[in-house]
Amino acid sequence: MLTETPPSQEEHVLTVDCVESPGIVHAISGFLFEHGCDILDIKQYGDKAQRHFFMRVHFSFGSSGSQTDAVATAPFTTEDLHRDFAPVAEQWQLNWQLEPQGRKRRVLVMVSKMGHCLNDLLYRTRTGELPVEIVAVVSNHRDQEGLVEWHGIPFFHVPVTKDTKPEAEARLLDIVDQFDVELVVLARYMQVLSDELSNRMAGRVINIHHSFLPSFKGAKPYHQAYERGVKTVGATAHYVNAELDEGPIISQQVIEVDHTYGPEDLVAVGRDAECAALRNAVRWHCEGRIVLLGNRTVVLR
Structure with a gap:
């Protein structure tokens, strides 16, 4: 360490x-x-x-x-x-x-089952590449619990259903307050935050969308991209607001592909784009490089 x-x-x-x-x-x-x-x-x-x-x-x-x-x-x-x-x-x-200069922001990461973005953030935080302190990880599944505990970071399992969503978000806010969290990062957290929570934490929640927004929103964007015969695969990191996948864009990454890539190949390539876009967004936010202007950002880098 x-x-x-x-x-x-x-x-x-x-x-x-x-x-x-x-x-x-x-x-x-x-x-x-x-x-x-x-x-x-x-x-x-x-x-x-x-x-x-x-x-x-x-x-x-x-x-x-x-x-x-x-x-x-x-x-x-x-x-x-x-x-x-x-x-x-x-x-x-x-x-x-x-x-x-160099002050580390207190970050809470949220994740579901897929751990590639979480693992990238944990590794780059541990090596000092990112100016952050990951103070806790919250997940609606237990798949990444072992990885998080290996890093010595508190892990909170907060299941979410349609009926329990208000209670789950109240629990999340309790954790945010408990750990004095400055930034929440949705590292492939496959739940939509409520409008109330999104508005309350405006400018303090970054999401990674596994697609090159505004194209291919919603479920299975890589499969949508395959059906359209795309020649590039991308990922978009953006601030969360009350509009699904419509928040101010911070960082985008794109990787060239061709007709030989099937849906699963696009998913695999997309993981690299997701990790790169998300860590850039987190770094720029924590280095004070981002200024919000309406529904867009200015990144001073």
Whole structure:
């Protein structure tokens, strides 16, 4: 087991979005300069049609000794930065998030019988590739219980039927609260969440759909794709909302196939696409790279 590296208190990530207006970049970069910070990476995008601006800045406290007397010489804490940036955010009407670089989000994974996406997330979390801490796994079946327990993670079997769905979702919310969960990942969880739960956790639930949405929704999408003679197989990771498989798309993966692939071959190929799309979506969410804009996303990477 790799030793966990704590988030750096000298490196932070600031993500903002707001109505497009001249001077925003100057205001943010000026704030960072005044606080003795060096910009390590910056991504920005201005949506002309929506007149909306997006920016993600990864910065550190300067250590080159080139700071002026007006610039602080000691690193600020995260709390200091929040306090000092708040007036800037208010002036420019920013939606913003500022966190230490590398902070691990507390994630709950939900799964049914198929474990390939779960296994991929567990492995990449264990090796430190994903900036997450998987705090619990919930399933309506026991097929993946042994795998989860091998990783030393609490496993909760929560059966779901049409009649017991309200009780099952209440139990899920109890677990979310108990483990202080920040993100729920549906890793081939073959149950539809209620509208009430979807709305309550909007922007905090990511689903992997085993198809290249918006094509081939619902059951057996690979078999649907086979009947249409597709030449590519894809998978889509998206935020969950009250509309089935209609939530804002985060990540999509596609793999070329041809007429020699039968339905089961497409299913096998699709597993790789599903794993890739889901882990990218989880990584980008947890690194503060995603901003929701209506029913679509802007991914700053």
